[in-house]
Amino acid sequence: MKNNRQEEPEYFVSKSQRKRDMDALQDLGKMLTEYPLARLKKVPMSDNLREALVEMQRLTANGARARQLQYIGKLMRSEEAAPIREALEALSGNSRAETARMHRLEQLRERLLEDEATLTELGDLHPGADLQRLRQLRRNALRERAENRPPHAFRELFQMLRALEDTSVADEEMPED
Template sequence: MRKTEDTEDSYFVSKSQRKRDMDALQDLGKKLTEYAPARLKKVPMSENLREALVEMARLTANGARARQLQYIGRLMRSEEVEPIRAALDVIEGKSHAEVARMHRLEKLRERLLEDETMLTEIGNEFPSLDLGRLRQLRRNAIKERAESKPPKAYREIFQILREMDEGKHGASGDDQDEDLEVAGE
């Protein structure tokens, strides 16, 4: 008779479950191949996986792509998967935090267009920001709206606000965004 150990650390995973887990990792690897290598720069992964993804983008033959996809799946087994999934959610805009951050920035842009005093508040919050440029973009955006022109300046204001926000908070907007929002109301 075989004696089995019943410890809290031992956990049995069936062969079928391991296969499902491997397939899920390979599917995640396949999803990574759908993005341009430049877009994946912020995704935390090993250098080997990054190189394999770049190589996958270069391949054209179906057989070579299938082999490379298998290799990527094998590399995925040694990766931290949750940070990769979270980064992909941010890239795809699925992250609730990222959606909320974008909404905050859109509200800030709208308040800026409605009230010029928001320039002072934004300047106090972000002293390195070129307020003259932002003021000019605000005027241009208001003029574009009035003349029903394409919203070039309107979009550029959002880009500046987003870059400013990323510079202050990294890739995620935190409670300090809400402080700026409350200050403007």
């Protein structure tokens, strides 16, 4: 007679571990409910989960919200959690990739302020870029810095550089026909 312990599969997961995993997925679902729906558009998830999040935003009664949160936790079990976590980290700015991207954009902005030739590089990299607007923002940011004024153009320049990078990444991800 064989020992039952030897016949157990190697991938056995205890009931306690499964509960912890489900609680972690429910916590992830709760984190999803804390973001505005517009910011969650880039988060990879099923349509059912997206609809449940829309419904959660609509609910006001605490009991209904608690039941909806349980339902979202149930839907999370069928979702791929890793891409959702990565997307949420990027949204909150906690991911290393997002931090590195922000540093890269800040360095590009400083290079642009130091040397106008960087505009030519940007024009080559992003053919659709509004170089005239970039030049104007550069000039205004330098003036703000010289006159010790609030950095409105400086921030707008960063936003424009980020938008340029976002559009170029979106263009790269689009499949070619």
